[in-house]
Structure formats: structure tokens, C-alpha cells
Amino acid sequence: MTKVTMTVNGKTVSADTEGRTLLSSFLRDGLGMTGTHIGCDTSQCGACLVHVDGKAVKSCSVFAQEVAGAQVRTIEGMANADGSLSVIQQAFQDHHGLQCGFCTPGMVMSAAALLAENPKPTEHEVRHYLEGNLCRCTGYHNIVKAVLAASGQDVSGLGVAAE
Amino acid sequence: MPKDGGIGASTKRREDMRFLTGKGRYTDDINIRGQVHAHFLRSDVAHGRINGIDLSAAEAMPGVLRILTAADFAAVGGIPCGWQVTDRHGQVMQEPKHPVLADGKVRHVGDPIAMIIAETYEQARDAAEAVLVDITELTPVLDMKAALAEGAVKVHDDLTSNLCYDWGFVEENKAAVDAAFAKAAHVTTLELVNNRLVANPMEPRVAVGDFESHSDQYTLYTTSQNPHVIRLLMGAFVLGIPEHKLRVVAPDVGGGFGSKIYHYAEEAAVTFAARLVGRPVKWTSSRSEAFISDAHGRDHVTKIELALDDENNFTALRTDTYANMGAYLSTFAPSIPTWLHGTLMAGNYKTPLIYVNVKAVFTNTVPVDAYRGAGRPEATFQLERLVDKAARELGVDPVDLRRQNFITPDMFPYQTPVAVVYDTGNYQATMDKLLEISDHAGFEARRAESATRGKLRGFGIAHYIEACGIAPSNLVGQLGARAGLYESATVRVNATGSISVYTGSHSHGQGHETSFAQVVAEMIGIDANQIDIVHGDTSNTPMGMGTYGSRSLAVGGSAIVKATNKIINKAKKIAAHLLEASEADIELKDGKFAVAGTDKSVDWAGVTLAAYVPHNYPLESLEPGLEETAFYDPSNFTYPSGAYGCEVEVDPDTGKVQVLSFAAADDFGNIVNPMIVEGQVQGGLAQGIGQALLENCAYDGNGQLLSGSFMDYAMPRADDLPMFTVDHSCITPCTHNPLGVKGCGEAGAIGSPPAVVNAVIDALQRAGHAHVTHIDMPVTPARVWAAMNG
Ligand code: FES
Ligand code: FES
Numbered sequence: 026m027t028k029v030t031m032t033v034n035g036k037t038v039s040a041d042t043e044g045r046t047l048l049s050s051f052l053r054d055g056l057g058m059t060g061t062h063i064g065c066d067t068s069q070c071g072a073c074l075v076h077v078d079g080k081a082v083k084s085c086s087v088f089a090q091e092v093a094g095a096q097v098r099t100i101e102g103m104a105n106a107d108g109s110l111s112v113i114q115q116a117f118q119d120h121h122g123l124q125c126g127f128c129t130p131g132m133v134m135s136a137a138a139l140l141a142e143n144p145k146p147t148e149h150e151v152r153h154y155l156e157g158n159l160c161r162c163t164g165y166h167n168i169v170k171a172v173l174a175a176s177g178q179d180v181s182g183l184g185v186a187a188e
Numbered sequence: 189m190p191k192d193g194g195i196g197a198s199t200k201r202r203e204d205m206r207f208l209t210g211k212g213r214y215t216d217d218i219n220i221r222g223q224v225h226a227h228f229l230r231s232d233v234a235h236g237r238i239n240g241i242d243l244s245a246a247e248a249m250p251g252v253l254r255i256l257t258a259a260d261f262a263a264v265g266g267i268p269c270g271w272q273v274t275d276r277h278g279q280v281m282q283e284p285k286h287p288v289l290a291d292g293k294v295r296h297v298g299d300p301i302a303m304i305i306a307e308t309y310e311q312a313r314d315a316a317e318a319v320l321v322d323i324t325e326l327t328p329v330l331d332m333k334a335a336l337a338e339g340a341v342k343v344h345d346d347l348t349s350n351l352c353y354d355w356g357f358v359e360e361n362k363a364a365v366d367a368a369f370a371k372a373a374h375v376t377t378l379e380l381v382n383n384r385l386v387a388n389p390m391e392p393r394v395a396v397g398d399f400e401s402h403s404d405q406y407t408l409y410t411t412s413q414n415p416h417v418i419r420l421l422m423g424a425f426v427l428g429i430p431e432h433k434l435r436v437v438a439p440d441v442g443g444g445f446g447s448k449i450y451h452y453a454e455e456a457a458v459t460f461a462a463r464l465v466g467r468p469v470k471w472t473s474s475r476s477e478a479f480i481s482d483a484h485g486r487d488h489v490t491k492i493e494l495a496l497d498d499e500n501n502f503t504a505l506r507t508d509t510y511a512n513m514g515a516y517l518s519t520f521a522p523s524i525p526t527w528l529h530g531t532l533m534a535g536n537y538k539t540p541l542i543y544v545n546v547k548a549v550f551t552n553t554v555p556v557d558a559y560r561g562a563g564r565p566e567a568t569f570q571l572e573r574l575v576d577k578a579a580r581e582l583g584v585d586p587v588d589l590r591r592q593n594f595i596t597p598d599m600f601p602y603q604t605p606v607a608v609v610y611d612t613g614n615y616q617a618t619m620d621k622l623l624e625i626s627d628h629a630g631f632e633a634r635r636a637e638s639a640t641r642g643k644l645r646g647f648g649i650a651h652y653i654e655a656c657g658i659a660p661s662n663l664v665g666q667l668g669a670r671a672g673l674y675e676s677a678t679v680r681v682n683a684t685g686s687i688s689v690y691t692g693s694h695s696h697g698q699g700h701e702t703s704f705a706q707v708v709a710e711m712i713g714i715d716a717n718q719i720d721i722v723h724g725d726t727s728n729t730p731m732g733m734g735t736y737g738s739r740s741l742a743v744g745g746s747a748i749v750k751a752t753n754k755i756i757n758k759a760k761k762i763a764a765h766l767l768e769a770s771e772a773d774i775e776l777k778d779g780k781f782a783v784a785g786t787d788k789s790v791d792w793a794g795v796t797l798a799a800y801v802p803h804n805y806p807l808e809s810l811e812p813g814l815e816e817t818a819f820y821d822p823s824n825f826t827y828p829s830g831a832y833g834c835e836v837e838v839d840p841d842t843g844k845v846q847v848l849s850f851a852a853a854d855d856f857g858n859i860v861n862p863m864i865v866e867g868q869v870q871g872g873l874a875q876g877i878g879q880a881l882l883e884n885c886a887y888d889g890n891g892q893l894l895s896g897s898f899m900d901y902a903m904p905r906a907d908d909l910p911m912f913t914v915d916h917s918c919i920t921p922c923t924h925n926p927l928g929v930k931g932c933g934e935a936g937a938i939g940s941p942p943a944v945v946n947a948v949i950d951a952l953q954r955a956g957h958a959h960v961t962h963i964d965m966p967v968t969p970a971r972v973w974a975a976m977n978g
Contacts, residue, residue, distance in 0.1 A: 043310070059217035060210020062442075064390045065475035069898035072390055100210035110208060118204040121867045125697030126207025127390040127442030133208065152907040159898070161390050161443050162697050164874030164936075165906040167867060184911035 029093045033058070034102025042089045048082075049073040051089035052099060060100040060130050064159065071158030074131035074138075075099045081138035083157070100130035103137065113137055113175045120180070122171035124162035131158050136172045145176050148183070193709050193716035195927075198863035201702045203440075203695075212440045215394035215411045220468040223396070224253055226458055227312035228471070229302040229319050230480060231294035234328035234552040234891020235343070238292055238321065241302060246318040251311030253465050255319065256303040256457070258291035264460065267453055268425040269517040270417075272668040273526050276356030276545070283352075284344040284550065286516040288426065288453045288460075294323065295343055295515035296552050297893055298480025303457050305465055309472070328552040328891035332489060332510040335549050343515055343550040352513050352522065352548035357530040361605060365543040368504035372495035376578035381964045382566045384487035384512065384885035386901060387559045389696070391442020392473040393482060397458035401466070404433055408459045412438040413448045413696050414734020417671070419726050421451040421519070427460055431726075434459075438724045441696035445875070446558040447482045448696060449736050450519035454481070479896045484885055485559020487512035488525065492570045494539075494578050502593045504541040505533060507570065511548045514555035521557045522548065527667050528563030528655070528737075534604035535571045536615045536651050536829060537593040542605045552891045558736065560875055560937040564654040569965075572650040572942035577961055580953065586946070590651055591619060601923075608655060610827045612920035613855060615651060621853035622649070622831035625915050631835070635954070644838040645848075646951025652832070652939035655825035656931030657742030657922075674821040675739070676730035677747040679708070679755050681814035683800035685793035687712075687719045689751075692732010693744030694723045698868070698933065700740060703861045707745055707927065711752045713779040714792055730817055738931030741860060742826050742922065749926045750818035758814060759795045765806045766790050766798060826922045826930040830854035832939040834877075834947040840955070843973030845948055847877055851913040852939065857922045857930035865932045869914045872936020878904035879937070880944035884966050902966070941965060952976060 029051065030039035040055030052058045052075070061084055064072035068086040075084045076098040103111050110118065113136050123129040132155070139146060139154045146154065151172045152165070160168060166184055174180045193199050206212050243255045267286040274280050285291075290299045302319050306312035329335045329343050335350040343350055356362060369375060396409040406429055412418050415436040422436075423429040441448060458469040473481065488511050495504040511525035530544035561568075575593075579586040594615040595602050602610045623629075631647050638645035658664070661672035676692040689708060693700060701721040709716035723729060732744070756776055763781035764771040773784045782789035798805055799814040835849045852869055859865050882902035886894040895901040921928030948967050952960045952975065960975045 045310070053216075054219075057219075058210070059214075060212075062214070062391070063216070064392065065898050067475065067897045067899050070390060070475075100208075104209050110205075114208040117208055118200055121201070121863050123204060123207055124699070124867060124871060125389070125391065125441065125443040126203070126212045127214065129207050129212075130210055148911070149907075152909075155906040159390060159903050159905065161388055161445070161875070161903070162871045163867060164870035164872070164904075164912065165909055166870040166912050169906065169911070184913055 027090060029089045031093055031095050031097055033097045034099060044088065044090065046089045048084040048087045048089050048092055052084060058099060058101055062127055062130055064127065069159065071131040071135060072128050074134045074158065076134060076138060081135055100133060103133060113140065116171040116175035120167050120171040120174055122163065122168040128158060128160040132160065132168055136175065139172065140176055145178065148173060193706060195706055195710040195860050197706065197861065199702055199706055199716065199861055201699045203699060203701045214391055214440045214442055215396065215409050216472050218396055218409050218439065220396065220398055223468040223470050224305055224307055224465065225309040225312050226461065226469050226471040227304045227309065227316050228300040228454065229304060229316040231290060231297055231299040231301055233294060233323060233325050234297050235326040236294045236323040237326060238290065238294060238323055240322045242320040246304065246315040249311065249315040249318055251307035252304065252315045254305045256289065256461060257301065258287055258289045261288045264288065264428065265426045267451060268421055269522065270519045270670050271523040272670065273353050273355060273522040274668060275353040276359045281353040281522055282347045284347055284516060288456050296554050297891060298554055299515065300453055303461065305461055305469060330551055330553065330887060330891055332512055332549040332551060335551055336547065343552055350550045352550060355526050355546045357544045357606065361541055362543045365504045365506055365541045368541050369493065369495045369506060372503060373498035374496045374582060376494045376574060376581055377491065378574045378577055378962060379491045380570065380573060380962060382486045382488040382490065382569055383879060383965045385485045385559055385879055385883050386479055386885050387445040387447035387482060387485060388903060389443030389445055389447060392475055392478045393448065393452065394472045395455045395458045396468060396470040397462035398468040399463040405435065406433060406459055407435045407437065408455055409437045409439065410455050411441055411448050413441065413444045413694055413736055415694060415724055415726050416692060416731050417734055418451050418455060422456050422459065426456045435727045438694055444696040445560040446485065446562060446736060449734065450483055450557055476897050479901065480554055480893055483518040483557035484514065484554050485556065486566060487556050488566050490570050492574050494574050496578065500582060500584060500589060500592060502537055502539040505539050507533060507544045509546045511546055512553065512556050513548050513550055514553045515550065516555050518555040518557035521555060523669065524558050524563040529567050531606050531608045532564050532567040532653060532655060533571065534606050536595060536653050538595050540605060553887060560872065561934040562737065564934065565938045565941060568650065568652045568938050569942050573945060573962065576946045576949070586649055587619065591616060608825060611824060611923040613827060613829050614918060614920050615829060617918045618829060618831040618853045618855050619651060621915055621918050622833050622851055625853060625913050626833040626849065626851035638837055642840070644840055644951040644955040646836050646838065646947045646954060648834045648943045648945065648947025648950055650832045650939050650942040650946060652935065653827055653829045654934060654938050656738035656828055657822050657826040658737040658739055659825055660823055661821050671733065673733050674819050675744040675747045676732045676817065676819045677744065677751040678730050678815065678817040679751040681755060681796050683797055685718060685796040688722055689719060689748060690722045690729040691744050691748060692729055693735045693740040696735065698735065698740060699864045703741065703864055704745065704748055706860055707748055708752050711749065712756065712792065713777060738933040741927065741929050742925055742931045743820060743822055745927055745929065746925045747818050747820035750820050751816045754816035754818060755814060761810055762795045762798050762805065763790050766794065766804065823924045826857065826925065828854060828856050828930040828932065828935050830935060830939055832943040834943040836944065836947040836951055838948060838951045838972060840976065843969035843976065845881055845967055845972060847910055847944065849910050849913065850877065850940065852936065853915045853918060854932065854935055855918040855920055856916050856932045857919060858928040859916055860929065862916065865916055866914045868932045869936045870912050872934060873912050873940050874904050874909055875937040876940025877909060877944055880941040880965050880967060882908065882966050948972065
């Protein structure tokens, strides 16, 4: 067992790890931060996506010991300081971008990384960027809409029948 | 305009607040003090005889507490099946034993052999590698038709064959159907496969068992769509625990789509083991494990024929289906290809004579059960592909051929020749709506534009009917169900007027906490924020049958309406007393009880307070308190229907199909929350398009699952799909439930696969590939290219 220390959502935290402990289990089991979800074992679903030093990373694809000392941000650190939903989170609620909520933490973190890189993405760019995040519930329609809305774009015409 | 928070409003979901901030509480988020971890060692061969299991090395591994095998479960029952089908000869189906852990034989890759319990998950996994299982491999039974051949290897040695049942429906109609075919002017025939799928909710299954010796109380936390059903099946049939000593909790559930209906071996195993080791036992499925242990869906091989007269009227329909059961019978497996499939073969059409034959077959594969739509997608796919093929053979417009044969609005209630009675519908209206919202009139111009880019554009249509809101208990009892299918609700009004509604339905993403509250808010006229919906825990909710088959609002919502009406009736009595008026004169409006024609009134909180502080109260005639329970047993299924249209582009060089647009015009009856309904349809469409173009659960010749992870099983991703156009303005309210609702959870997955495949065939035929009349799903580039160039 090796103690690993890092900064998660602005707080310095540490927990014991084995060499094989993934960042995802460090967060969930080591720190009890269960907002980060595990949906697969082949790094394909994106439910576990967090930010490591500002970059989108699937937390099941790195060992905790590899990111010792890093700045990590998870879904638990996404709301505004006063506890209200951030713009992206609010857009997911407003546009019904979640159903069961299991993919949602990863989706929100992925969307935040996209908008940090590309503040006004096209629908195509959003779909392409979110390709690594699986959602089985929504059919992505409302997720894409939420991300576009969060970027300040008008989504009122999307998916509406041509009059 | 609907009131915000009332029926018809797109109220934003209250559950989103916790899901969006990482505060959802899913089963894997539950960790009980002292808990240990279980790992299941699973068969890596499809079919084999277990000669012996040597646990000695594994038992000596660090952290190992106990390793269980079949012998440890000798005194408990097997996993039960909840539906007994009677075949066309009056014989009940063959029902194999389904031990909790493989006993003597392994019957599919993934069949659990041993349960390793250790202090940590890693230790349990490490120890599993040291378990030595001596297995003699047997020839796997994989192909359904070969499985039924004389002398075929048997999956279950103690059954007479691999045939579960040979079901005919309606058997008495068979001769008349054959006679109608003999004199048909035209017969269209189609052979097709409905591809095996894996539900893949994003949350894998988890089970945590706990036992408190001081009270003899078991608790199972599990990822379930129906905790009461699990309590009944596991308590009564597997472990012999009486219900009052067994609590089943399903907290937030991360999707299900059917796969979390069934009682699984792991649930019984962790509950059983918790008592044995004296510690809470937790099992979390990995995704790879889910692929070989969650029940799969679909997997039908069908020949279907349509007889038409010389005016293109449908005169008879005949189908012959092989349905894969897998190695054991999952909870509802026998009902899916029969009562949830055969009864829908009339579709939206007035075909007078129908005969459906289904042979259910055991194979050395993962058990197959309901997956979103369950039987109805299989029925719709066959029928809507067949009608399309018939139209092309006859040289008529597929839309016109459908319209000509539709059941018309004046024919409702409509008795189909396959037992069910449709209460309402208007199929011409949904078809009209689809053509409008999909801009069908502009298709030719769009096709010409595609052609300039070298792409083949096609438009495919499908019209579906489904049966939801399962179901009248006495009817399903006659059909072989071993359960009732009512739903329940307790409405508990608190002294200051807030309300807790306890429902037997259980959301796994459908937003019940929001939409059920809207129903109660509308009925009483109070703010929805005063109402909480409580579900998922057998210790505080009344016995309920759970959420599947698009039944929650139609059946569970009706129970809530019934219980709320009881509340309102009692509250009116209290109000009458307080207002010194006759009960008949009391009107409830906007949360106020008023004496008709006067300005005398008492508000909701005044009445609820009187109920619990009954100082001024008719105690001689009325009990204090305000809490009511209702059970609702539906008198019929509900029948949502709709027209779906898909536009695709095929790349002739690669065979790749791209879905450019998809439009859905559904009739779900009345709508409580349009936003949630649209989300349900969109999600269903994605799954249906996934089935049509991407997803396939493939076994190799040795019974190894080739598509055993997200690396190999093609889940639809954001960039595989277009924005959807979804309309639900065609409304024929259900006539037999109090809300007039029909259910919307499965429609998208039912109506979309045939629309997609019809669109591909349309594109190819318009481009001169007249010989391409069918391509099996998933319609992959390789299959399209081969069809075009074959
Ligand atoms: S759990 Fe990390 S990608 Fe699926
Ligand atoms: S909301 Fe359920 S998986 Fe995305």
C-alpha cells in the first residue's frame, strides 16, 4: 500500500493505494466520492470521466499513483460556490439531458472540457467530442441540445418539425 | 396552458438535482460497515460437465473468507421462472432446473460456478484464479433449428429435448389461415432474423446482501426495476425467507430496459452468503461480466407470410418463429415470444385471419428475456418489413398499402383475431402527421441532392402498435403468469398538508418523482413541491409489481389516482364538517374546499390539520388521519401506436448507412409531462436504430461470446445519430384508465428498426438494386455492400 495525495475539487486529499488502484477506485472507494461512475472495464463508456490538470481523462484509464500531486476535478466540484447548478449542469436539467443519471457525471465533465476548448461548437463538433461518452437512455438528442445551449447558442429549432 | 407542475406541463425533473451534482445514490454507492466482497468464477466454456472443483489453493489465499459452490446451495431452491406457457398440444412447457451456481454442468459462457468471498474485491478476484475446475467440454448447442433435430445434444439432460414449447396461436384458426393462403391472389414471404441484443444499461448490476442476526432480518440492496418481485421470488422460491424478514431496496437505478426485471442468481447468492459469513456481502458486476450474465434480448428467426386478395386487402398472416431461450428460463422469458409477441401480430391492420407458431429453444447461450419492447419489436419488425416488401412486389406505395388495410377509427373497440381488443387509435392521423413532420413531400428533391453527391437516399416508414400497461391479473393468470400485474400506491398526507406518495412502481430513469407528483398536484390543486414520491424499498412501499412494459403511469399512475381520490373524498367529509355544510356541496378547487355557491371555504392545510388534530372533527363517523392505499388492476392493456419515418443515405462504395433524419408521430393518449415523453421516445429511437445498424450479440461456433465488451458490441454513440423529430399531438385517450394514458417507454425501440431497414431497402431499390428485398440487422456496411454486389 502506498499513500497517494492529490488535490480533488480544491482540497488536498490522500488515501492508501495498491499499484493497480485506478483513479476511479481511488475516488470512489478511497475517498468515498461516488459521483464518478464506473460503466465499463475497457475505457469505453466515459461514465468515469474527470478533469486531471484541466484535461478530460477517463479515470478508469489511469492509476492513482500516476496522478499523485495532480489537480483533479470531479462532478462533485462542478456546482457554483453557492451550491446552485453551473451553466452546463443547468442546461442539462433545462433540456432534459439526463434520464437515469448514470452517464451524467461523465457527460457533464466531458461537456465542460469541450466548452473550455471550443466555446461555440457546432452540433457536429459536440457529437464528435462526446463520442467517448455512452448514454443508453437519452439517445443523445437532449444532451447535444444541452451542450449547445450551455454554449449560449439558440437551440429552439433543433429536432422540431419543419413548419 | 397546463399549470406549472400540473398535468400536461413540461416540469423540469427534481431528481436531476442530485444526479447532476454527483449525489445520486446507486447500489454500488452503498457500502455497509464490515462489508466483504464477492466475485463469481464463471464458466469459460459454453457446455461442459463439471468433474470436480478444487478449492484448496484458493481458500488459502489472503483475505479469503469462504468459497461457495453448488453443494452449498443444495438446501435452497433454484432460480424460478415466472411464466408457464402451454403449447399447441395442451402440454405445459419444459422447465429446466436453474441452480444458483452451476450444478454438475455448465450451460453457457458466464454460468457461475463458484462464489469467492474475501475481504477485498481484489483478493476475491485473485483467489478466483486459484480455483481449479475440472470440466469436460461437451458439444455446444447453438443453432436453434439444429438443436431441435432428432438426436441433438441436449442442454438439459433431464428434459426430453431442447424444445421448451411449440406454441400455436390461435390454434383453432390454423386451418382457416391455410385455406386463405391457398386462395390468395398474392403471397409475400419473408425470412428474417431479429438479432440478439444486450440491454446494457450504463449502470452494471450490483447486489449487496446484509443479515442482522439480532432480528433475523435480511436486506438486499439491488439494481432492480421491481424490488417487490425480487423479494417474492427470492424469498419464497429460492431462499425460503418469509417476506417480513426480507427487505429489498433498489435505490437510484441507472437504467434497466428490461434487464433489471429478473431475479438473478447473484442476488440470492449474496443474501444467502451474508448470513453464512456474518458480514454484509457486496457484488458489483464488471461490464464484461454483464455481457455474459445479464439476460439478453430478441434472438428470433422467423418466416412470415402475408396473403392478399386481388384488391391488395390483407386476407391472412402466418408466421413461424424460433425463439432462443438460452440455457435457462429467465423470469419472464417464456411470455416474450408468445403473449407479448403473438398477440401483436395484427399490427394496425384488419387482417381477419392470423396464425402464429413459436418454437422456444434451449441453447448454450446466456438466457434471453424482455428487452425494451419485449416481443413487440419482434412482431413489429416482421410485420412492417413484410408489408413493405408486399408493397414493392405489388408496385404500390407502401404508405397507401398500409392506409388501405388500417383498422379505421369507426372500428374501435376492435377485436383482433389474436385475442386482444384495441380500445382506441387513429392510424390515418398518425400517418398523416408523420408525412407532415418528416416533410415527405420534399423527399424527391432531397434524394436528387444526395445523388449529386453520389449518395443513395431512401425513405422508410413503419407503423406500429404495442400493448402496454401489463395487465389484467386474471387474464395473465389464464395465460400462465405466476404473478398478478396490478400496481399499488399509498398516499400519506401529513398534518401540515405535505404529501408522501408511496408507489410500487420504480423509476430507473423515467422521472417518476416528477411526473407522479404532477398528477397528485393537479388533482388536489396544491404545489407539486409539497409532494414527494417514495419508491424502491419494500419496507415502506405497498406490494407493487414494478416498472417495465411502459406500465408505470398507466397502471402505477392509476393506483395513485385511485388512492388520491380516496383522500379527496375523505377530505371533503372533513371540510363539510368544518364548514357546517353538506358533503355534496363541497367543491375542491385549487387546493381549497368551498361550499358551492358561497364564499365559505377552508384550505387544504386547514383540512389536513383537522385530520391529525381532530378537536373539531366528526369522530363518531370518521377516523382521524389522512392516509389511503389503493391497488389498481387494469381491465385491458393500453395500445399506443404511431408512424415512424427514417431517411438514410447509403454510400454505394462502402455500404455505410447514415441516418439523416428520423421522425416519430406517436399516439400515447394523454400526456402528463411532454418533456419526459419526448426523452423516452428519443432514447427508444436510439436503441432501435442501434439494433438496426450497429448492435449484435454474436457467438462463435464454440459458444464463445464474440461481442463481449464495448470494444466489440457496437453501442450507438452521439455521432451515430441525428436529431430526432418527435410529435405526440395525435391523441386518442385510453378509454379504461383514469388518466387516459397509454405509455411511451418502449415505442421508440419498437417502431424504429423496420423504418430504418425499410429506408435502406428503399434507397437500394431506387438506385436499381431491385433484387435487394431484405438485409438482416444489423445492417452493417459489409452486409449492404454484399447485398448490392451479390
Ligand atoms: S468506466 Fe471509465 S470509460 Fe467506462
Ligand atoms: S441518462 Fe442513463 S445512461 Fe445517460
